Amino acid sequence: MRFKVIINACSPVFLRRVEEVCAFIDAHKTLFRVNHYTDAEALVFYSQEDVEEQLAEKLPFRKIKLIKLKHYQPEPILYALEELEGQNPADLYIFTGDLAGNELAVRFASRMKSSSLVAVEKLDRQQGNMIGSKKVYSGNLLGSFHFIKKPYCLSLARGMNRIETSLPRQKKNINYFDYSTYNDERVPVQCREISKTEEQCFDKAQFVIAVGRGAGNREAVAHLERISRQLGAELGVSRPVVMNAWAPLNRLIGASGNVIAPDICLALAVSGSPPFYYGIENSKLIIAVNTDKEAPLVKAADLVIIDDYKVIIEELCKLIVKSN
Amino acid sequence: MRVLVPFKIVADLDLLRGKKWTITNNRPEDPAFVKKIINPYDESALELALKLADNCNKHGLETELHALTIDKKQADLFLKKLIATGYNLASRFDCAVDLQFNPSAKAALIAAYLEKFGPFDLIIMGMQSSDEDNAKTPYLTAEETGWPCISGITGFNGCETGSIRVFSVNDQGTIEQTIHPPYILVVGNAPNAYLRIPTLKAIKTAAEKEIKIINLETFNITPDQLNTKVDPDLIDLVAVDNSRKSLLIEGPSAEEKVSLLYDKYLKGRLSSL
Structure with missing residues (x-):
């Protein structure tokens, strides 16, 4: 062939x-x-x-x-x-x-x-x-x-x-x-690159904290980004978080965003729609933290904690920082 | 500026996550029984078109927005809602032919609509639907119409001269381009593009407006002409099992749950990263 x-x-x-x-x-x-x-x-x-x-x-x-x-x-x-x-x-x-x-x-x-x-x-x-x-x-x-x-x-x-x-x-x-002299009057009259795609932030990420709409607002997502940095994790988000402009597009995980394969994916307040799951399904360990035990991701995770993600991440942060 | 926004009504597949699917004759039965929504990418396209109209109006440019869907009567509620949000015309293509997994036929119908009811300056459409996932209709429409297109659209602004400043995100990065219509704008993950909620007064007014119903006879197209456009052909459909162990970590307090999670499952893994 x-x-x-x-x-x-x-x-x-x-x-x-x-x-x-x-x-x-x-x-x-x-x-x-x-x-x-x-x-x-x-x-x-x-x-x-x-x-x-x-x-x-x-x-x-x-x-x-x-x-x-x-x-x-x-x-x-x-x-x-x-x-x-x-x-x-x-x-x-x-x-x-x-x-x-x-x-x-x-x-x-x-x-x-x-x-x-x-x-x-x-x-x-x-x-x-x-x-x-x-x-x-x-x-x-x-x-x-x-x-x-x-x-x-x-x-x-x-x-x-x-x-x-x-x-x-x-x-x-x-x-x-x-073909650099190709001329077509239909193509854009002006073209400006606002920002270049950098080396994918998730390429080498072994620990990813994924955040969903349940985070609630932009401030909560910003707070989780700070916690992620502190823990040496990359922050990823679901499509509703991007759609609400709580996080930039390059942080999107899912079928139309980044497809990741870290050792640990800690999913906080993510319902786990199929396109989102497509983005994390290659993770070695998926931990879902959600107050809703019927959330789709609960069935597709390795480990599940049914609780308020804010309390869980604060407690986890304390333990990880203490052990370092 | 006349703008056409083709869109699709789909089943809210989030409601079927983790459920067992029943497949008959290479078609899943389950989506028929769940709530319907406007396909998420199309919803963004519909809202971005409204925003464009707002912007054009500010500059004194008149706009005419057409929403078009290929569907049965169930779509009329959505079409009325679109009229209430500001669409000038809502059309439904009543097509008896099964167009699932036949994006070429859909593109041909959009092109036929364009020819009969045009001229239009822009077609704005979502990049793919959440059910078929063909991700082909916008590009095939570009080829049918001979219009250029830009994909990964996240937003745009009307300019005073009738040109449009377009923002898109792709593998290259974020790009700003100034275009002169006609163009096809293929909407991707656009922030702040949930469809606006119409006022009660607008909903009441829209309820009295007619939805334009069109069919194959309108364009002298036969079902056979559409059926021959299926390529590639779906020959098998099977459910994907993504389930994992789902081990529930329990404890009397959040602190104890986290302690168990950390000691038993995370400590070793984190130390080896």
Whole structure:
């Protein structure tokens, strides 16, 4: 099967996405008929000339097309994909597990009049058909979908497994393309980056305190952030907390935010909606603290305390600080 | 400025968390029996459109907001509520075809609405629904209409010149862009975007207004044309079991519960971090 991966290197965290894609390829080596993720061919979009050499160094694929853009916009990427791949497409394209990956997979497939599936966790071949699996109904159900028309375009689910990747520079065949002069009057007349995504705050977090709507207000969440710092934990929040603007978006845990895998996840006043649980389900130990014993997270946690989270965290803080 | 906000009514799946699901013919039966809500991302889209209209009005720019859903009569209560919040027109696409897991058909219907009842300047829609989780309809609508789109929208402002300042968050970071319509704005996790609550007076006024009902004949589309758009095809649906031990830590006081938690389960783990 001829397959290619599409990477948006305009993102500061693109290497994390590359590691997810490589783990996905390695998990499907038989299906893709490759020995290693390095055998994949990659189309990589980037926007800054100064990272060109860094990209060439870090990307772990034998065949790479490095495609320069003015800045990240889906339109020039789709245009370039159509031009570079339209005549002789691969059988399957793997896009990254982020918003850009979702959009590009769906829109490129639409232009190729082919099948697309977003947030895929697993691929399989059954009776000659390509089947992709993904969570639906907010993570309650797993759906299997039969891809009908090639080239199949899929984006990965958020927070998939990652592997460390490397490939010596001399083993790479790199071709350069320039689409930075692409001109489309429909794309935004002004574009300003307000803040860059920093290295994900949860990447190395081993202890996460997750806070839900039950915290009550912005001040309570701010207080819990201070306690988290004191305990050496990262603070994460559920979607209602972000929606109420009690915490910034980069602290969101869940299907549309950060998917975390710490040793300990202490969930305070979180009801545990399915999209939130998707974000913490890889935690080794989940402790739910809630006054509501019927809260969904109570059934999905390893340990449960039914009590006021404020009292529990204060007491826990005292014990941890005392023992340090 | 004319704005179309397609939205979806979904089951409140939070109410089904941890329950056993019954699946028949690759469709879950359970969501039919729980309370319905506006899909959370669509709710944000609907409120952001109202905020945009507020902002445009401040600058003397007229706006016309259309809400559109593809649903049965059960959606009419929601549509009336939207009229009460400030929507000028609420339309319901009464479609007898099962469009579950068929985002291409939904995009085609939105594009058909746009063509028949346009011109519109903006389509504002949520990035995905909480049931099907296709996360494709906005992008397929972009391809159907040929309009550019921006995803991960968290907010926007109308400007005096008719251009719009748009804020979005994606893997790159937070980005501000100035766009000239037409555009599709795909709303993500937008803070402070819960749908406003209409006044009692507005609710009474809205109750007397008509909901626009449209169907496939309105657009000369046949059910077969929609059914052939299913790709990829859902072939299996199984429940995911996320349950864990749920060991209850009990004690006469909070202090003792915490002490038990710390000594037995946390102390060793924390010291090895």
